[in-house]
Amino acid sequence: MGTMNKKRVAQAVAIAAVSALALTACGGGGESEDGEVQLSFAWWGSDDRSELTEEIIAAFEEQNPDIKVQGSYSDWNGYWDRLATQTAAGDAPDIIQMDSQYLREYADRGALLDLSGVDVSKFDESAIDNGRTEEGLFGITTGVNAPTILANPAVFEEAGVEIPDDTTWTWEDYAEVSQQISEGTDGKFGSSGPSEPLGLQVWLRQQGKALTTEEGTLGFDAADAEEYLQHHLDLVKSGAYPQAAMLAGDQTVSVDQSLMGTGQSAMAQYWTNQVSTIASASGADIQPLRFPSPTGSAEDAGTFYKASMLLSASGQTEHPEEAQKFIDFFVNNVEAGVIGGTERGVPANSEVREAVMAELEGPDKASAEFVQEVEPELGPAEPIPPKGFSELQNIVFRYETEVYFERQTPAEAAEAMIGEMERAIAS
Structure with a gap:
């Protein structure tokens, strides 16, 4: 068995273990003695993405002083190995940067929260469908690619x-x-x-x-x-x-x-x-x-529009309302969108996209304008990828x-x- 297949099997075994855990297990966040809600948020990506994400977190915390968000990030491969282990141990981050090829693996085992509390009214239907299985909405598209x-x-x-x-x-x-x-x-x-x-x-x-x-x-x-x-x-x-x-x-x-x-x-x-x-x-x-x-x-x-990536919330989180509030801010708040720009794709929210595009120039602007231009020609989203x-x-x-x-x-x-x-x- 090759290295990639061994890694795949190890991940699958770790993820499968979550089905044996009570979904009320302690998640990554918590609550401090003074009643302040603490959320954990994990993502993969570069140092540049991390800096922009921390700025978005700061903007959210300024508007929501009773919620604190602790961020962590790693490279692509290390991210999925760690997430599988955390999920199996009942210690997944409250908020999870998700990729479409892994969404079903986690959603089908009850490891993700249904995000019906997040506003997607300004999203194209195909962008919404990128995070939806037959059981519910488990991923919110941060940005779209074509x-x-x-x-x-x-x-x-x-x-x-x-x-x-x-x-x-x-x-x-x-x-x-x-x-x-x-x-x-x-x-x-x-x-x-x-x-x-x-x-x-x-x-x-x-x-x-x-x-x-x-x-x-x-x-x-x-x-x-x-x-x-x-x-x-x-x-x-x-x-x-x-x-x-x-x-x-x-x-x-x-x-x-x-x-x-x-x-x-x-x-x-x-x-x-x-x-x-x-x-x-x-x-x-x-x-x-x-x-x-x-x-x-x-x-x-x-x-078609493909989610460049999605945001999910752990099915084990002790703070489902606050986790969804953060995700809602991340994808729908214009200030957050302008901070993030197109780092996670052209924003899926049409109002945020318009504000971000006004700030773009050069290749980033050409890319965003193309995504906007082909919107009337979109077909349905691709089905959620199988395991x-x-x-x-x-x-x-x-x-x-x-x-x-x-x-x-x-x-x-x-x-x-x-x-x-x-x-x-x-x-």
Whole structure:
């Protein structure tokens, strides 16, 4: 068993233990002798995120002097290991920064509080649904991202190719433009390979299907997978994509070392919150575009809002009302929103978003404006990911690589990929 699988099993065992605990167990917060409510709040992220979060906490405490919030943070991997252990021990933080791929693992075991006391009236319905299971609302979206094709205008100009109209372009247009750029530049490419599972999610949405369903099963079959893999193989063979070895290498490097980040690719698939990172790494005035569609209509591009992250509350908290009050402030208070900016995504609350956008400039502004612009074209939110969802990215990447190197045909890879994905989400 690999290191990642061992870690996954350890987390699952720790999380499962919470079902054996009484949900009245002591949570992370408490109450001081003078009656002051004390809440604990845990998140992952950078030092910059921590500083901004502490400012938001200070603003909340100023308006709510009877509530104190103690914050703590760590890196991504350490965060989930610690949270699983704390939850199993009945000592979870009162307020939890949550990711959609872990939401169901905690919610289904009763480890999270139903957040019906938080106001979501200024949220798009799909943003609300990012945190809702059939049992209730267990995560509040802090900010939203949308799928985007990022374009580097400097590479387009070097190739003598105009940036296409993203409200009308098709996948055939995408392939043609990418090939023209590869042929018209020296050592650069029209497009990087797909970002997964984003690329497959959007492709399937455009076919009226889904990567995973509300029931936690795969929402597509081997024929769909074969068509998708053939599409990417065709782009490799035409020269629109780099060759296999470069594509495989680009799957695992950091964003700033990617083909797009180093200015070697004219286009790549990303989330809108990555515009600033790519712009900074490449030194280019990066432009977000809609995904191409099968029909040439923006309404058929499969656009959706994904929660950049969510806020949840522990089902074990001794202060459910105060925990929800803090979450409500975090996502709905304009002052809090302006402090946080787009650090946790473009604010899900439309009024807060408007105030934040007025303060933005450069790539951050371009990203936020794009998120706002595509709102009329949104489809439904993706279903809450099932357990094992986090393994799908590596599975798709691995079989794409087999196809790029032509070690397997798209049909062979599709059959094997489907089987492995089914096992991952059933385990």
